[in-house]
Amino acid sequence: MMSRDYNNIIQLINSQKDNFPLDQLFYVDKSIYELDLETFFYNQWIFVGHQSRIPNKGDYFIFSIGNESIIIIRESESQINCFYNVCRHRGSQICLETEGNSKKLVCPYHAWTYNLDGKLKNARMMYEDFDKKKWSLIKCNSKVFQGLIFLNFSNQPDDFNEFIKPLKPFIELHGLKNAKIATKKVYPTNGNWKLTLDNFHECYHCLPSHPEYCQVHSKEYIQAYGAGNNTGPESKVFNKKLDEWNNKTKELGYLTGEFSEINFSNFFRSAERTPFDDNRLSETKSGKPVSTLMGNFKNFDGGYTTIGTSPFNSLIMSNDFATTFTFIPRGPMKTDVEIMWLVDENASEGKDYNIDELIWMWNETTIADKRIIENNQNGVLSKKYKPGPLSTMEIGLKKLKNWYLNHLKKKLT
Amino acid sequence: MMSRDYNNIIQLINSQKDNFPLDQLFYVDKSIYELDLETFFYNQWIFVGHQSRIPNKGDYFIFSIGNESIIIIRESESQINCFYNVCRHRGSQICLETEGNSKKLVCPYHAWTYNLDGKLKNARMMYEDFDKKKWSLIKCNSKVFQGLIFLNFSNQPDDFNEFIKPLKPFIELHGLKNAKIATKKVYPTNGNWKLTLDNFHECYHCLPSHPEYCQVHSKEYIQAYGAGNNTGPESKVFNKKLDEWNNKTKELGYLTGEFSEINFSNFFRSAERTPFDDNRLSETKSGKPVSTLMGNFKNFDGGYTTIGTSPFNSLIMSNDFATTFTFIPRGPMKTDVEIMWLVDENASEGKDYNIDELIWMWNETTIADKRIIENNQNGVLSKKYKPGPLSTMEIGLKKLKNWYLNHLKKKLT
Amino acid sequence: MMSRDYNNIIQLINSQKDNFPLDQLFYVDKSIYELDLETFFYNQWIFVGHQSRIPNKGDYFIFSIGNESIIIIRESESQINCFYNVCRHRGSQICLETEGNSKKLVCPYHAWTYNLDGKLKNARMMYEDFDKKKWSLIKCNSKVFQGLIFLNFSNQPDDFNEFIKPLKPFIELHGLKNAKIATKKVYPTNGNWKLTLDNFHECYHCLPSHPEYCQVHSKEYIQAYGAGNNTGPESKVFNKKLDEWNNKTKELGYLTGEFSEINFSNFFRSAERTPFDDNRLSETKSGKPVSTLMGNFKNFDGGYTTIGTSPFNSLIMSNDFATTFTFIPRGPMKTDVEIMWLVDENASEGKDYNIDELIWMWNETTIADKRIIENNQNGVLSKKYKPGPLSTMEIGLKKLKNWYLNHLKKKLT
Numbered sequence A, B, C: 001m002m003s004r005d006y007n008n009i010i011q012l013i014n015s016q017k018d019n020f021p022l023d024q025l026f027y028v029d030k031s032i033y034e035l036d037l038e039t040f041f042y043n044q045w046i047f048v049g050h051q052s053r054i055p056n057k058g059d060y061f062i063f064s065i066g067n068e069s070i071i072i073i074r075e076s077e078s079q080i081n082c083f084y085n086v087c088r089h090r091g092s093q094i095c096l097e098t099e100g101n102s103k104k105l106v107c108p109y110h111a112w113t114y115n116l117d118g119k120l121k122n123a124r125m126m127y128e129d130f131d132k133k134k135w136s137l138i139k140c141n142s143k144v145f146q147g148l149i150f151l152n153f154s155n156q157p158d159d160f161n162e163f164i165k166p167l168k169p170f171i172e173l174h175g176l177k178n179a180k181i182a183t184k185k186v187y188p189t190n191g192n193w194k195l196t197l198d199n200f201h202e203c204y205h206c207l208p209s210h211p212e213y214c215q216v217h218s219k220e221y222i223q224a225y226g227a228g229n230n231t232g233p234e235s236k237v238f239n240k241k242l243d244e245w246n247n248k249t250k251e252l253g254y255l256t257g258e259f260s261e262i263n264f265s266n267f268f269r270s271a272e273r274t275p276f277d278d279n280r281l282s283e284t285k286s287g288k289p290v291s292t293l294m295g296n297f298k299n300f301d302g303g304y305t306t307i308g309t310s311p312f313n314s315l316i317m318s319n320d321f322a323t324t325f326t327f328i329p330r331g332p333m334k335t336d337v338e339i340m341w342l343v344d345e346n347a348s349e350g351k352d353y354n355i356d357e358l359i360w361m362w363n364e365t366t367i368a369d370k371r372i373i374e375n376n377q378n379g380v381l382s383k384k385y386k387p388g389p390l391s392t393m394e395i396g397l398k399k400l401k402n403w404y405l406n407h408l409k410k411k412l413t
């Protein structure tokens, strides 16, 4: 597939041990990092924002990854366009702020002017044979689903419908298309993206490291489901609770159940609906709701929904708010964790919701994770780092690792 | 010529399209950058300052480029010397400040002492066979012309007289040898040196980006001559004006006319004398003079002189002051733009000239250019950057590009 | 020995001239730097601290070099252990502060818990076949000698007893095992480690650069012994003084004499006892003692002891205090100079000693050296740097250079 000689990397892939984390090179090496970006980040459907960030015609924001800058701009009530932020004349960036409003896209260098659909409208002083139609802005593949704006940097992107299909009912349940961003935060983390995700895909560290998480969730849930369905040892206590809740919730008419990948594919998706601990209705300190009901919910059903659309995105949704994650690789040992907190578009701050309460658990938890991951990265840099045996609570990490290695190997052979 | 394998670069050179800017690699690649330094900066006569900066015996200043530091020091009223700032003993730098006065050059490490002509005068405790005469400071090629201090880092520099010949009358007209530096500024710009010069060699961006420039210069001048003679579409209006001014000015006894390179050579020089817009006498906000007449001028002749001695230097001279530019590559995506403003040595600040008025146009314009170039560099970094078609006003850029590609190819084959 | 092709470096080694410093590449090149770390720093016994820094059980401090972090922790009154700061599970660093106290080593990630002897005591939720005994912390070779904590990063370290043997009496004389750290300082120096050591191994620069040193030590001493025994031209004046002092001191019953390497080996050691100038008793501004007598001394003997245990460590010891140096490479052009000042463990600050007086000479001298070395590095970066002839006072530098070149060549062939 690829022209360079990747035999070393293939050998390295083959030498990884089953129930152990990855070798050092995967977490520190610059050329593996670049291969990763190509193979993973630039080949997945990744959501990078929510439509409510750009409600009016001409509203835009910028998403950046590596040397790429993407303009995400609203052309009309029904249309959002995504363009490479590169002028077709001599390549200047066109939008210089991270967000704003612009009725036309005017290059700040020589004023070539593009419509919101990307078509070149005006260029002064060109030679006679110049054909405006050939010099539209270059589009980036994009889809808006339930208000989530997905990009795909691949030249041959996977079919979006096929991709979203199994996750669709889980997402739709929560009415994100009628949501708005209450707040968002970035947590720059000095760790390789896979080290950052290893952390996200196991809850073995929750007990020693996350008092807030352990206050909200029960020991049994954390053990069996803390990092997603079937990522830790089965808990009979939790199974019983889950069965009861499933029955009750089905009666209420809401979706229950879970989805996992069965066959190896380009996708790494998961979803499940699970109950909170007794008397808790939302993923908050007190367990009490923190905003108004969203989507199809008429009542609090005492459960919540956890979704991974790809390694780079997760959604964790109570009945009254959603927390979304985007993991953006920024360098071999640098990852930004971006979190949005979404509430119903009609909820009003101060009255229906309070930001401090809304963000409490995942803000505290992500600050702690940043510190933990950075300590992990520092240790992994040592010549003496050798992957050690995984615990029974790190099955999620193992799944992710296996998918990663298979995928990379497929790409290289 | 060169031992390494430059076939890739030669192929790349051959694939550049005629009426388009350069491909990405030329603007971002580290090895092309290093090749550029060797091929261009280190092979041109480049002025780096003016004699008035070091009026007294022992006065010196430092010019730095890459890892090189050059001591430019006055030995006597008639002699300025340029030495590598490297002690012949164990290599310490000798002058540690960017400017100063020193009657002898004493190394701060072990006190080896050199005369202002670079000869080693004293070294303690050496073995008997030590021969002082062999350990003078290493000179850098230099020439002082009309007060401008030129360096050339080549081992076989082009003949200075041949180099300066066509530009000589244009420079001499302005009496720079009796000038002084009114002020100087550095504009560190995060752009490749060629991207920085592309900007300087076209005035297509002047209308959207430089209100100050467009206030001083007429639309017709900008179109036809804004980036030098024959760099934009001919303007009959301006041609007429130029003819009239040429006749009038010849009568006054001052130089008129222009110079361009005809045959390809190591040099990239240009010069022309052109009129200001009606009633303007100097390149200032009001059009009024901003200092006393310089050089041969007895009256304001309503024109000014634009000179490029190499890609790395320009002189833009009104009758009463001169603005000089030095473009210094600092990294693959980093260039310092250094500007000096020169006035007659007898003019006195506050009485004859005012610095704010003097620097207004080029200060504002260069601050804007810095911003523009940095946006351009950011866009050019994208995978989706592809050179686009040039306008009719970018002939100057095209000339520079062709000279650059020819020169580089010659060096590599 | 080594698999990569080091022919270029071997040629370079062979081309070094005898009475000149090294060529540029040795002082700037990244791959030579990495080779140096492997060949030298990671193969020597290097002291990195003193036991008095961690008096109580569980006291620890961290020593860092490159990507390695070593926990130096007291297990018991008689035992200090050194571990790589890398958890055996997924590699997190365990100790996050540069010093502290910890009764157990608990990994902050998933709480694997190690005893102070490095044995894994506890790991939650592991699979049945998990064998704790296999997952102890990884030790770093270490020895405590006279309170000095030596590390050796080699897999086959030289025998410590063989290494320390010739230096033993010189160190033991000063009673460092009953010493304490009065203070310590780090001098981050932007110079290659060899450039930093060149400076330390010659006293040709002392006269122009170190007024404090020249106030404390006589001209004759500086000439003949300033950088160690036989590193400058013989001084009859000093020889006479040394003879007289040797006789007097032997009568007092204290050690005299000197040690130098005779045959080439892995070691680069030296030691000598020499007299101060008349009426001086300690290496202080006034020559007066600055603390209470240490070790075997019942009276001030008017002399002091200079020891190099390796290129990376020196000890300079008066009768009443010791100054120790550790030179830690931090990058191709970066070296930390760490100095500890040791006094008798029973001396009390304010009463028996005063820190400003204690550190005066070597603090001033090391600040000056930092500046000097950085100027040297800047000059050595020039293309025009060529090694110049050494003076008669730079024999110490020459010895170090020859040992370095021989050693490196042996490693590469």
Ligand code: FES
Pocket (backbone or CB within 6 Å): A087, A088, A089, A090, A091, A092, A107, A108, A109, A110, A111, A112
């Ligand atoms: S680069 Fe955009 S108009 Fe020229």
Ligand code: FES
Pocket (backbone or CB within 6 Å): B087, B088, B089, B090, B091, B092, B107, B108, B109, B110, B111, B112
């Ligand atoms: S390096 Fe200049 S005198 Fe030694």
Ligand code: FES
Pocket (backbone or CB within 6 Å): C087, C088, C089, C090, C091, C092, C107, C108, C109, C110, C111, C112
């Ligand atoms: S990395 Fe230390 S316990 Fe997991």
